[in-house]
Amino acid sequence: MTRTVATTPFADQKPGTSGLRKKVPVFQQENYAENFVQSLFDSLDGFAGSTLVLGGDGRYFNREVIQTVIRMAAANGFGEVVVGLGGILSTPAASHVIRKRQAFGGIILSASHNPGGPHEDFGIKYNAANGGPAPEKLTDAIFARSKEITSYRIEDFGPVDLDRIGRFEAGSLTVEVIDPVADYAELMESLFDFETIRKKFQSGFRMAFDAMHAVTGPYAREILEKRLGAPAGTARNYVPLPDFGGHHPDPNLVHASDLYDEMMAPGAPDFGAASDGDGDRNLVIGKGIFITPSDSLAILAANAHLVPGYRGGLKGIARSMPTSGAADRVAEKLGIGMYETPTGWKFFGNLLDAGMATICGEESAGTGSDHVREKDGLWAVLLWLNILAVRGQSALDIVREHWATYGRNYYSRHDYEAVETDRANALMDGLKRRLESLPGTAIRGMTVSAADDFAYHDPIDGSVSSGQGLRIFFEGGSRLVFRLSGTGTSGATVRLYVERYEPDPSRHGLDTQAALADLIAAADELAKIRSHTGRAAPSVIT
Ligand code: G1P
Ligand code: ZN
Numbered sequence: 001m002t003r004t005v006a007t008t009p010f011a012d013q014k015p016g017t018s019g020l021r022k023k024v025p026v027f028q029q030e031n032y033a034e035n036f037v038q039s040l041f042d043s044l045d046g047f048a049g050s051t052l053v054l055g056g057d058g059r060y061f062n063r064e065v066i067q068t069v070i071r072m073a074a075a076n077g078f079g080e081v082v083v084g085l086g087g088i089l090s091t092p093a094a095s096h097v098i099r100k101r102q103a104f105g106g107i108i109l110s111a112s113h114n115p116g117g118p119h120e121d122f123g124i125k126y127n128a129a130n131g132g133p134a135p136e137k138l139t140d141a142i143f144a145r146s147k148e149i150t151s152y153r154i155e156d157f158g159p160v161d162l163d164r165i166g167r168f169e170a171g172s173l174t175v176e177v178i179d180p181v182a183d184y185a186e187l188m189e190s191l192f193d194f195e196t197i198r199k200k201f202q203s204g205f206r207m208a209f210d211a212m213h214a215v216t217g218p219y220a221r222e223i224l225e226k227r228l229g230a231p232a233g234t235a236r237n238y239v240p241l242p243d244f245g246g247h248h249p250d251p252n253l254v255h256a257s258d259l260y261d262e263m264m265a266p267g268a269p270d271f272g273a274a275s276d277g278d279g280d281r282n283l284v285i286g287k288g289i290f291i292t293p294s295d296s297l298a299i300l301a302a303n304a305h306l307v308p309g310y311r312g313g314l315k316g317i318a319r320s321m322p323t324s325g326a327a328d329r330v331a332e333k334l335g336i337g338m339y340e341t342p343t344g345w346k347f348f349g350n351l352l353d354a355g356m357a358t359i360c361g362e363e364s365a366g367t368g369s370d371h372v373r374e375k376d377g378l379w380a381v382l383l384w385l386n387i388l389a390v391r392g393q394s395a396l397d398i399v400r401e402h403w404a405t406y407g408r409n410y411y412s413r414h415d416y417e418a419v420e421t422d423r424a425n426a427l428m429d430g431l432k433r434r435l436e437s438l439p440g441t442a443i444r445g446m447t448v449s450a451a452d453d454f455a456y457h458d459p460i461d462g463s464v465s466s467g468q469g470l471r472i473f474f475e476g477g478s479r480l481v482f483r484l485s486g487t488g489t490s491g492a493t494v495r496l497y498v499e500r501y502e503p504d505p506s507r508h509g510l511d512t513q514a515a516l517a518d519l520i521a522a523a524d525e526l527a528k529i530r531s532h533t534g535r536a537a538p539s540v541i542t
Pocket of ligand 1 (some may be wrong): 017018112187190310320344345363364483485486487488495
């Protein structure tokens with residue numbers, strides 16, 4: 001039986017770059033999740049009788065919201081819900097299942113790399129039929145609808161058994177519980193040369209993959225250990241836990257520091273990697289070298305032709321604006337298109353759909369290709385493994401060779417987290433006001449060549465996204481970028497991205513922060529970061 005339940009709007013349901021993200025207690029308010037899901041359904045057209053894909057990263061509150069979404073999907077007229085066993089689906093796997101099943105779309109429950117638990121983060125995001133994140137037009141519509149919603153529709157049936165694979169009826173709906181790994185593993189097998197990677201492991205190659213108690217555990221065990229024959233224990237922290245074991249499932253040098261330390265110590269495995277809460281980010285560390293995501297994108301793009309899925313070459317490369325220009329040099333050498341988009345994976349969707357780009361990446365540990373419409377952590381790891389197996393060199397040698405060929409883009413991101421919103425805005429506004437006057441000014445011996453507030457003109461749909469970050473370019477190819485995070489859940493996060501290009505191989509061995517010291521100091525002079533934020537240092541440096 002379908003019920004229409006009266007409700008009143010919440011004012012704070014504006015989806016950010018990755019859906020609606022709030023603390024669990026916010027989502028636990030009566031009707032909160034229901035309002036948002038109904039606002040989403042009200043903003044979609046023509047889904048009667050069609051399929052909705054559903055899953056999450058297993059964090060606290062996942063199962064409850066899965067049950068709610070199933071009952072609301074039934075009441076709103078979907079014909080079928082395809083849900084991962086135990087309510088689990090990684091973001092890239094969900095993207096693939098949406099595409100493979102030609103579903104109408106999918107709902108993914110995750111707050112990505114943010115911590116989970118009763119007082120931590122939760123999130124709901126919607127992906128469209130192409131498997132990619134909802135476009136801005138849709139998220140705007142959802143927000144507008146959420147402010148005027150007066151009722152939602154829900155069907156009355158008991159909890160669906162999420163722990164048994166199979167197809168069954170639930171109210172007016174068909175529910176299919178699927179193995180969350182199978183389709184994805186098959187896709188990976190179609191892209192990569194598993195035989196060659198298997199031989200690499202047989203020859204004694206050792207790897208450490210940290211699933212961070214998040215969603216990629218089951219995927220890594222199946223693919224790395226079972227299908228590729230990596231020794232048991234290659235995947236660690238592989239049981240997804242509702243609170244990620246009390247850690248941030250964020251594969252960076254702060255939260256995956258154990259892995260980093262191990263990779264830098266004597267006796268390190270040959271290759272280390274980690275992924276985040278919902279499986280779309282990746283961290284890759286060679287024995288003795290951390291590979292920045294920006295470098296990783298460039299190196300993967302330069303070597304992709306060695307791998308079956310990309311043997312025909314790349315159509316183009318896309319990167320988010322703050323990501324370093326390392327990949328630009330690869331695109332230039334390959335003679336293919338290079339696209340610079342605003343932060344957020346959704347901006348790659350049109351380029352991928354139009355066949356203009358094959359590989360995309362963001363400095364925030366996101367890399368992916370046209371195989372799905374999300375960034376994909378394990379995919380990046382497998383691409384690295386395949387390249388390592390074919391080239392027969394260490395990751396360190398491959399990185400050094402790459403720098404020698406293309407030059408090195410020293411790169412770092414400084415985050416000032418949970419800054420009071422007013423103070424963060426004052427910092428950005430102050431700098432914005434001065435942008436026009438900056439070109440020609442010298443700071444610490446470096447001359448500003450250009451400065452702007454980045455705006456993106458989508459080459460396919462003509463849409464314009466402005467206000468995407470303040471850029472300050474210096475003569476010689478250095479760059480500072482300032483932007484506010486769109487995904488934080490408390491206060492504002494100021495991100496400073498620092499980049500310096502160094503063509504000379506004899507200067508490729510510097511410590512990154514030291515190599516960028518002048519630019520970092522210039523950033524503070526320009527934006528008065530310390531006085532605006534009241535912080536002596538960033539909360540996180542990556
Ligand atoms: C962050 C990253 C961005 C990524 C997004 C979702 O967004 O910087 O690259 O697409 O998370 O994973 P931000 O908090 O900077 O808005
Ligand atoms: Zn994520």
